[in-house]
Amino acid sequence: MTADRKELAALSPEERQAVILEKVNAAGRVLAAGLAQEFGVSEDSIRRDLRDLSDAGLVQRFHGGAARLVTPALDFHRRETLHAEEKQSIGRAAAATIPDGATLLVDSSTTVVRFVRSLSPALSLRIITTAVDVAAAALDHPLADVVMLGGRLGRLTRSATGAGAIDAIRALRVDYCVLGTCGVDHGLTLRADDFEDAHLKSAMIRAANKTLLLATADKLGQAATYEVAPVSAVSALFTSSRDTAILKAIREAGVDVETV
Amino acid sequence: MTADRKELAALSPEERQAVILEKVNAAGRVLAAGLAQEFGVSEDSIRRDLRDLSDAGLVQRFHGGAARLVTPALDFHRRETLHAEEKQSIGRAAAATIPDGATLLVDSSTTVVRFVRSLSPALSLRIITTAVDVAAAALDHPLADVVMLGGRLGRLTRSATGAGAIDAIRALRVDYCVLGTCGVDHGLTLRADDFEDAHLKSAMIRAANKTLLLATADKLGQAATYEVAPVSAVSALFTSSRDTAILKAIREAGVDVETV
DNA sequence: CATATATGTGCCTTTTTATGCATGATTGGA
DNA sequence: TCCAATCATGCATAAAAAGGCACATATATG
Structure with missing residues (x-):
């Protein structure tokens, strides 16, 4: 049994924001509720992250619990395949x-x-x-x-x-x-x-x-x-x-x- | 490994910091509490090590007793587009x-x-x-x-x-x-x-x-x-x-x- | 050999940070 | 229009970092 860790490892805000940025980059749109569940934190924390990223000019927020990438500069291989x-x-x-x-x-x-x-x-x-x-x-x-x-x-x-x-x-x-x-x-x-x-x-x-x-x-x-x-x-x-x-x-x- | 623990306990700050750097490089993320236990020293010493490494620009610190290098994937993509x-x-x-x-x-x-x-x-x-x-x-x-x-x-x-x-x-x-x-x-x-x-x-x-x-x-x-x-x-x-x-x-x- | 100095360390207190909950405001749609 | 969902703000709590202090050990110096 390799499941030695019981508690979820808590990510720091910086790490979370980096991952969120990646997700926004890949998906184009993210929902605060979903992110909260994924990271195991409250929606408030996600909103704060989103606000920070928005202040940094990295994502664009809009009502609907969502955010969209504002810099399409990082357009790396998004080979959308079949299905x-x-x-x-x-x-x-x-x-x-x-x-x-x-x-x-x-x-x-x-x-x-x-x-x-x-x-x-x-x-x-x-x-x-x-x-x-x-x-x-x-x-x-x-x-x-x-x-x-x-x-x-x-x-x-x-x-x-x-x-x-x-x-x-x-x-x-x-x-x-x-x-x-x-x-x-x-x-x-x-x-x-x-x-x-x-x-x-x-x-x-x-x-x-x-x-x-x-x-x-x-x-x-x-x-x-x-x-x-x-x-x-x-x-x-x-x-x-x-x-x-x-x-x-x-x-x-x-x-x-x-x-x- | 008790033998390792004994050896590690005798490490100087410089040696410790070298090992920490290696760990950060490999794992991307380290926690002060865990390191303290591994090295057999208090978290305060680890914090001082991390502060030194941070001052030297080798790791990035964040609240949560942890330190890491810049986000790996984003960093790699950034490096790729540089020059x-x-x-x-x-x-x-x-x-x-x-x-x-x-x-x-x-x-x-x-x-x-x-x-x-x-x-x-x-x-x-x-x-x-x-x-x-x-x-x-x-x-x-x-x-x-x-x-x-x-x-x-x-x-x-x-x-x-x-x-x-x-x-x-x-x-x-x-x-x-x-x-x-x-x-x-x-x-x-x-x-x-x-x-x-x-x-x-x-x-x-x-x-x-x-x-x-x-x-x-x-x-x-x-x-x-x-x-x-x-x-x-x-x-x-x-x-x-x-x-x-x-x-x-x-x-x-x-x-x-x-x-x- | 004894003592002064420096360094590393651990413990304590203060300050900062992160988070969640509650409340009120805002948005977008039925 | 109202309603539901989302968002912002203030506050309380917990965790962690920073700074001060004391003690130990090692090195240097007389």
Whole structure:
């Protein structure tokens, strides 16, 4: 059990404001109520932060509990991909279930990047990953301890592969494994061209106490060639799918299904 | 670890401050209470240390008994946009000297990111790095074989640190080592707060046949505290500096100097 | 060898900071 | 128009930093 910290780590106003700035930069708009919940502070504190940032000329406030970026100068890669809103919702729902002090083993996918970005800034976490984009996202978290597992990087997944990474994972014991790349049918599946990754995924699942699966609607009922693990290996599934038949079957396998 | 505690208790303020700086560099954030317990001294002493470090401009303090460096992500993006065209020119000039089939060992810096982005798409390369941003840039190259060396990621450099990464480098033998983070005076230097990285850099230099140094004008003549290697260890220097005196001295050390 | 000085340290008190709650004002929409 | 939600302000409380003070140890000096 790595959850050694009980209390939420309190962020200083400066740190909070930096994170808020990032969020405003990414989302374009933030709500005081939501931020208050994320940071675990009262809305008053958030308003004070917003006022400070506004005084500094960094954000523009307007009624409605919101703020908008005033300097569009920092227009960095905002590659809005397919199903962005869908992935965002899934990631946020999964992130809400992570307790303080947890150790996470995260695979490579655009959905889990959303997940990482949605993790509450007030949580003290340890994030282990093979994916460069996940690592980059995790480094933006104010309290996360980030470990990157090395190896030759796959061009498609932008993540480490091969025996070295698998060995490193075998030596791990973590609280949560968070997967976003698998299809789900009778089991967790990967396409044949990813068979190299299949061993990695199953090692990740075995290293974890709980496995969270983040799957957009198109992943459900997708019978791909390689089965990584049975559905019962998954602790919780977060999905946007409304396919009641499949969801029912997955629930009956003992999986906690949450639709967003 | 009681043995450590005993040793730490005997530390002088200077030594303590060096360790604190290392921790801040790695974790991004430290708490006075925790440090007091670790070192076995009172919080007052820690506060005095933090005040000294703050006066020296090495850490940023904030209420909450904590200290940290500037916001990592924002800081990195800010650094990337600083002297952007200068770094771009340097990176392009260095990239032009790389032959087909070369194996590159690349450190973490905003300048080498430009270098990687400027590498000709027609070259068949092998790029090895400890930095997530360099890895991300290298993956955009159509032919490059990218290897990421793992480890715990430092927030400031966004790159792997520690014994694991150093061991991995020791086992390597590459054509080129490309550095962008060092200052240059009589030798290649690093600031005291990066002394953890100094071993990494010198291992990288030893692993390489040739060492390319990419230095913006402000790096020249900068006598930082830790010397990684003598100037003669560098094969070629690419710089925007016009300081003829220093450049002449470097040339006389046998370094091929190219100004852009 | 003894003593003076400096430095590091811990404890105490004062001041500053951060936060949450309560109250009143303002905004935007039904 | 009214109503609900959001925002600002004042105040109380708790936590933390700063400054003063005393004690210990080490170094230097006679």
